[in-house]
Structure formats: structure tokens, C-alpha cells
Amino acid sequence: MADPMRIRAVAKDGATSVKILMAHEMETGQRKDGAGKPIPAHFIQQISATWQGKVVLSANWGTAIAKNPFLEFSFKGGQKGEKIQVTWTDNKGDKRTDEATIN
Amino acid sequence: MNKTRRNVLKAGGGATLYALLAAAGMLLPEAALAADWNQKAFEAKNLKDALGALGAGNPANSDAIFITAPEIAENGAVVPVAAMSKLPGTESIAFLIAKNPTALAASFDIPAGTEPGVSTRIKMAETSDVYVLVKAQGKYYVAKKEIKVTIGGCGG
Numbered sequence: 001m002a003d004p005m006r007i008r009a010v011a012k013d014g015a016t017s018v019k020i021l022m023a024h025e026m027e028t029g030q031r032k033d034g035a036g037k038p039i040p041a042h043f044i045q046q047i048s049a050t051w052q053g054k055v056v057l058s059a060n061w062g063t064a065i066a067k068n069p070f071l072e073f074s075f076k077g078g079q080k081g082e083k084i085q086v087t088w089t090d091n092k093g094d095k096r097t098d099e100a101t102i103n
Numbered sequence: 104m105n106k107t108r109r110n111v112l113k114a115g116g117g118a119t120l121y122a123l124l125a126a127a128g129m130l131l132p133e134a135a136l137a138a139d140w141n142q143k144a145f146e147a148k149n150l151k152d153a154l155g156a157l158g159a160g161n162p163a164n165s166d167a168i169f170i171t172a173p174e175i176a177e178n179g180a181v182v183p184v185a186a187m188s189k190l191p192g193t194e195s196i197a198f199l200i201a202k203n204p205t206a207l208a209a210s211f212d213i214p215a216g217t218e219p220g221v222s223t224r225i226k227m228a229e230t231s232d233v234y235v236l237v238k239a240q241g242k243y244y245v246a247k248k249e250i251k252v253t254i255g256g257c258g259g
Binding site: 069075 | 139140145180182183198205207208212214217223224225227
């Protein structure tokens with residue numbers, strides 16, 4: 001199981017800004033190991049963030065997102081104390097959901 | 104998410120129940136996303152094929168798309184990029200790196216109420232133009248910025 005995400009959500013002036021740091025290798029499949037064998041691709045393909053049951057951002061990713069992906073965005077609304085959930089799914093079917101409270 | 108489902112269950116009755124459940128299923132992010140990953144676009148080897156697979160064809164150049172990225176990235180493995188669209192009705196923002204082994208890096212869907220701007224970090228194999236493709240009101244627009252890379256991020 002992958003390590004938890006670090007999620008920071010801050011409400012200010014009627015909008016909530018969200019910063020997410022995921023723990024993932026994001027292996028491209030282009031690299032070779034010491035013995036010259038290709039290292040299989042292993043990367044997050046899909047991510048979505050929800051607030052109050054509403055999807056506020058979703059994305060599809062390829063292999064060119066950097067290791068331990070960072071993502072920042074903001075949406076209108078959101079109050080201190082409300083929760084947001086972030087879920088990612090990788091190409092091996094591994095999945096992780098984490099929740100954060102808006103500050 | 105569960106709340107929505109409960110409401111739907113309460114509201115649904117008889118023959119309409121299945122239809123409502125199906126509609127609710129469509130709203131779940133996992134379900135909505137599962138079918139979405141565009142393999143053809145993500146495996147396209149060059150910019151033109153990736154744009155084609157996204158259905159973007161020949162996007163119009165736009166000066167209402169702003170790309171924030173370094174002129175020179177010392178390490179191609181971690182290149183911070185941000186894109187902001189001032190185009191009304193922005194629906195999606197995608198990042199494409201012309202000279203990467205596969206051009207398409209990411210595609211973000213921007214629902215109503217979400218700011219049409221995202222920041223992330225990408226990998227770049229070599230110095231390249233980075234394209235930001237924006238879909239707004241059903242049409243595609245593009246802007247680009249060259250980022251010079253001193254050490255590639257896809258070696259090995």
C-alpha cells in the first residue's frame with residue numbers, strides 16, 4: 001500500500017486552494033535496471049478530488065508527471081472545517097484515498 | 104458521495120429506480136474516470152498524434168493561456184509548470200511535451216466552479232516546447248513555452 005498523500009486545503013476569500021503531494025514512484029517504463037532489463041511502467045493514471053460529494057478536479061495522467069507528484073488547484077466555495085477527499089488509481093490498479101480538512 | 108446515493112434511493116421508486124441508480128453511478132468519480140483514460144493519446148509518440156487522439160486536431164493559438172515555468176530547468180526529472188486559462192468556459196487543460204518519448208503528460212478536467220488553472224511537476228527528456236492545450240466551449244486552443252533542460256529526466 002502506498003504512503004498517504006499530504007493534502008493542504010486553505011479557504012480564503014470565498015475560494016479553497018488545494019495542494020496535494022502524492023507518494024508514488026511514477027516509473028515511466030523507459031528506464032532499464034542494472035542488468036539492462038526494462039523497468040516496467042508504474043504510474044498514477046487517474047486522480048480526482050471531491051468536496052461535499054462534488055468532483056472539483058479530475059485528471060488523467062501519463063508517465064511524464066514527476067515522481068512523488070505535486071498538484072495545486074483551487075475551487076470556489078469551501079469553508080473551514082469541511083472535508084475534501086482525493087483519490088488516485090495507478091496503472092497496476094493500486095488505489096489510495098485520503099481526506100483533509102479545509103483550514 | 105454516499106449522501107447522494109441515499110437521496111437517490113429515497114427519491115427512486117419502481118421502474119425509475121434503476122435509471123436513477125445508473126445516473127448516480129455516472130456521478131461517482133471512480134466510475135466516471137475509469138473509462139476515461141485515453142490510452143491512444145497517452146501512448147502517442149509525438150505531439151501531432153497526441154493532439155489527434157485527443158480530438159484536438161489543429162488547435163488555435165491563444166494568448167489567453169498563461170504558462171508559468173522556468174526558462175531553464177536544471178533537472179528534467181522535476182520541472183514545475185503551471186497553466187492558467189483566461190478563456191471563458193474552460194473545460195480542460197492538458198500538458199504536452201513535444202520531445203518526450205510520449206508527448207501527453209496530463210489532462211485535467213475543470214468542472215464549473217473550479218479555477219481554470221493547475222500547477223504540477225513534469226518530467227522532460229530534453230529541451231523542448233511545452234504545450235498547454237485548453238478546451239473551452241467545445242473548441243481547442245493552445246499556447247507553448249520552451250523549457251531548456253540541462254539534465255534529462257527520462258534517462259537510465
